[in-house]
Amino acid sequence: MTELYDIPVMTIDGEAITLKRYQGEVLLIVNVASRCGFTPQYAGLEALYRQYKDKGFVVLGFPCNQFRSQEPGSEADIRQFCDAHFAVTFPLFAKIDVNGHNTHPLYRFLKSAKRGLLGRQKIAWNFTKFLVDRDGSVRRRYGPLRKPEQIEKDVSGLV
Numbered sequence: 001m002t003e004l005y006d007i008p009v010m011t012i013d014g015e016a017i018t019l020k021r022y023q024g025e026v027l028l029i030v031n032v033a034s035r036c037g038f039t040p041q042y043a044g045l046e047a048l049y050r051q052y053k054d055k056g057f058v059v060l061g062f063p064c065n066q067f068r069s070q071e072p073g074s075e076a077d078i079r080q081f082c083d084a085h086f087a088v089t090f091p092l093f094a095k096i097d098v099n100g101h102n103t104h105p106l107y108r109f110l111k112s113a114k115r116g117l118l119g120r121q122k123i124a125w126n127f128t129k130f131l132v133d134r135d136g137s138v139r140r141r142y143g144p145l146r147k148p149e150q151i152e153k154d155v156s157g158l159v
Contacts, residue, residue, distance in 0.1 A: 003136065004019055004106075004132065005019045006018055007106045007109060009062075012075045012091075012093055014094070022058055024056065024134050025058050025134065026058070026155065028060070028129055028130070028132075028148075028155065029062065029130045030059065030062065031063075031098045032092075033070040034070070034082075035072070036070040036126045038126055038127040041144075042086040046086055046088055050089070052156070055159040058090060058091065060090070061092045062092075062095075062096050062104070062107075063078050063092070063096070067125050098128075099122050099123050116141055124143060124144065126144060129141070131158070139158065
């Protein structure tokens with residue numbers, strides 16, 4: 001089985017890395033979109049990141065255009081949007097697929113580790129969140145309706 005930290009990802013700026021860069025930190029991995037009803041959650045994600053980043057917590061945002069084409073822009077467009085509207089400082093990555101034949105290996109890993117509602121693996125919508133502990137174990141999965149401020153207690157328990 002693939003270890004989380006060996007999974008290759010592309011930053012929003014085009015740098016190929018692995019998640020080893022974040023080994024030993026508590027992670028909140030989120031599929032994000034700029035034109036979604038849940039887009040205001042960027043503010044809560046950023047607040048959570050700023051509150052706990054000095055304690056070894058990081059939010060990782062993975063744009064996805066699979067849900068009603070709510071992330072249609074380029075990586076540069078996404079970066080500009082996040083900077084202008086939410087002053088996002090947590091790491092963002094290149095667009096990926098979270099479902100289907102072209103599911104990114106990260107989401108194959110996450111979905112197999114923690115199933116969603118009724119035991120489903122499929123990601124239901126944008127802003128699904130996975131909380132990962134310092135050892136790389138997926139501890140929780142939250143649906144899009146769960147706002148970042150509602151999971152603060154879970155984050156604080158791991159940092």
